Amino acid sequence: MGSKMNDTKKTVSKKGSSRTDAWVMLLAVVGVAVLLNALLTQTSLRIDLTDQQVHTLSGASKKAANDLDGVVITAYISKKLPETIPLPNGDKMPLKGIERAFRDKLEEYVAASGGKVKLVYADNGSPGVGTVEEQAEAAKLETFSSKEYQVAGEELKFAHYAMGATFHYKTVHEVFGKALQPGYYEFEITKILLRLQEKYAAAQIQKEPLSQGKAVFDAVKACNDLIQKKGKVDEGAKDDGGGLSLKTGADPSQKRVDAMLAAKDDIAKVCGDVKLKIAAATSLKGKSQFGDQLLDAAGQFDQVIGELGDVLSGKAEQFKDKPKQLAAVMGQAMGMLADLTKEVDRSHTNLSDSPGRKVVGFLCGNGEFCPFAESEPFVQEQMAMMVAQNNPMMKQIVQAATQIAQGIDETNGRIGDNLFTKRGYSIRRVDADSPIPSEISSLIIYAPRTALSEYTRYQLDQFLLSGRPVVMLAQEWDVALMNMAPGDELGNDMRMDYTALSATGSNLQDVLKNYGVELKRDLTLDTKHVQTVRVMKLVQKGGLQFQSQQDFPYALIPVATHFDQSHPLSKSLDNLALPYATSVEPSAQLAQDKRFEVAKIIQSSESSLSHAAPLPVLPPAVQEVALQAKPNGPLTLALYVRGPFKSAFAGKEPPARPDKKTAEDPMHPKEKPSENAQELAKRSFKGEGVGKLLVVASNLGIEGLDRGQVLKGFDLSKMAQFSAEIIKDYQLWNANFQNWQIRIGQVSHLLGGNLQFLTNILDWSTSHEALVEIRSKGDTRRPMQQVDDGQAKRLRLVTLLGGPLLLIGAGLLRWRLRRARNLALKV
């Protein structure tokens, strides 16, 4: 009995011990798993299986990190990011996992640099430095809002967040202002590292102008700070030794006057420095646009200081015994000084940022895509008033035309800002019939629709021979598909069905012939590889009329399928739609010349064909033509040529600069070209030089919006006398402006990919070939062929039912085999 009880006790004890062992073992396994996972958070061992290694640092990025010893990255990441942030179009951008992605990418660079790049994170912890968001704002990062309210003290305000970094290298620094697109992290960071390298090298050469610029800025800032402090009138503010307090109930105007008068000697001493620094900035004058802007703003600041000094020293007689007026003048001067200080600050930032920055020039003046607002007003005010005096109705038309011109300017300005400036490109307008500024690193001639003058061609020729890249995008055809057109003579409403094909007035074909490039001036059609065109049409339903949108496969929008895999511009392309493309080929002589590198970087498919005008424009009709013709593709749609070009002006007199004085601008005649200009041009003429030329046979669907093209025939002198023609002209201007929007809308679904290609061109043209490849990593989208409804239904059905049928079929087969086997066993 006792032995049995002992056995039972032993069994119970053994069971208890097994249970304890099991729990201990289980906890140990959990502990090891947690530890292992925690340790691995510090590593980044991974395999990137994607085709182009889109999630792995490229060789160029690793090299950029390795080439700079001593870069310090300060990351500003808000502790608590929102789930989403609103986008301008009303959608929401999810931010889930973005913090981890940004940290991972920065740490990848640190690892790739072998210790040369240091990474620190801005922290909320340290006293006196403010929150991460405040630190980020001080470091000039772009903070963003989630549009969620936050309670701060007694008020509600939008919460602000930071996600970005600053990069310091020796004396220069760059800012990654808002890091919200993980797909482009590598592109942005590598661009910054390359920029730091160039900037530092250039800053070494420009030490003197940079230090003089800084001295001017410091002097302006010190003076403004002193004046704002002395003249500050703030009811709630405490007197902090020089500032004002209104707690005494004294008249604030009088207080300001008294305080400023008391400090006049200090102000004279501190602000006198501004004039001295401006005078000393000799190496800043006339060297760069930013230096000139800085000096200009500082000069204006100094002028206001002079006027304020006169008031303070009693030289301004008109304010004697008029303290209120005096105070008002002082207040006005303080406001102007604060504004001018901001201007000086901005110019100084641009100046210190300018060393090594590559500037891309866009030629404007021949109906090109020109992403800039015009600097001159459309109509001189005095002229408009003269017209209005004679005829009030004409006044209205002039005003309407001016509004269209303003609309054009605003649109172009916004395009330039959003497509280029905000993406970190320095772009500059290059006026046709003007010399090309020396700071331009590469020149884009984007789809001119009128002929380039001899003078412009000469400038272009010399620019190409100087070795700087020239990019030409051709728009040889004007395709109007369901466009607006003025109504009939009776003044009926606009038509919406204007459809026509016409040649533009471009002379790129002649220009390019000189360099061995043949622009065909044909039309490239395709029967299989095409994109759709989006057409708006009016639909009548019952008594109602409304607009409907429909996509048609369009033979005039061929999709290129052949890409040169060795060229940085095309190696990452998969497909590209080139609306209304012509074709381009090297001449036989150029193709055989071994000194030239000639690459057909983009070509259409085998099913494409070259067709001469005339051609119908409506999608079904042009499809019919394409199907009946014999394909002769692939056709070259983009050609790259590099080699020792000969000048097209060898043995000729350099053309004189045309006089641009126009009838509608008699009040502001253009500056006459110098008489020595011709002689100087002869002396600096280059007969031969190694150049880089890229020709794209389409405008990529982006048409220029140009005052001259839209307001065709506008002439103020005609306006003075009323005629029915002017009303017709006015309708045409309106139609032209709306047609630009219609045409862009018709190919808007292609613009994403095409703009990507355009930014690749900009990267390539500013010599950052490595960036071209990296940028394309950000766009991981793989386009799919156009699938019609019937095909989509079939594919859906096969995919949805194919799998289950396969599985059930295999089950039935297995069941039959088993049954057969069982029957055989029974037998």
Place this chain on the structure above:
Amino acid sequence: MNAVLTLARREMAATFDSPIAYIAGSVFLVVTGLLFFFGYDGSADFFAAREATLRPLFEYAPWTLAVILPAVTMRLVAEEKKSGTLELLVTLPVSDLQIVLGKLLGAFGFLAVTLAVTAIFPIMIATVGHPDLGAVIGGYVGLLLIGTAFLALGLLTSTWTHNQIIAFIVGLLLCVFFWTATDALLKLAFDRPPLALELLSFRTQFEAFAKGVVDIRNVVYFLSVTAVAVVASTYSLQSRHWK
């Protein structure tokens, strides 16, 4: 190892001998297919988006796996417990760990076959575009890992009870919890969950695979969950000796 493979073969044969494998597999394929083409609310249109990608499959397949796999694993041990065959099984010269591994491997066979049938999706896409094959392979590696973790969790719940329905429901809850750990449940407790808890989510760990990146951290995470569930299942099976 041989014992594990023998058990796995037996389990796999039992799975495919029963209609549940074909029903579960077909439901998985149809539901995932519908989600792939039309999205969860029917508003999406795969062909209208005109992108040759398998991302929608990798977005929705874990959801359906989280529901389907517990239905496959519910019977693994619970059925044997109820029918009394477990006692027979443990008399064989195999350890409890080998039994658990064998059953898990058998269920993995079902997962592999079902995922293999989904190859019809990339094949269909390849007829109308050029999907990134690397990203497709990465996504499938992730699905295999996440699926194995779901199977291990389902197996664990199957060792807790005689009742298959209870095993299925608890397994389903566990899988859905791990899949949406941060997105749904933790949101109730936190305004924004701490990073450590975010990392607990299968969804967070799966994101890199869906992009075509096989990260050691994600692989180790899924293997850790599987290992912990296997060890817990083994001790759960052993617990019959403790009563």
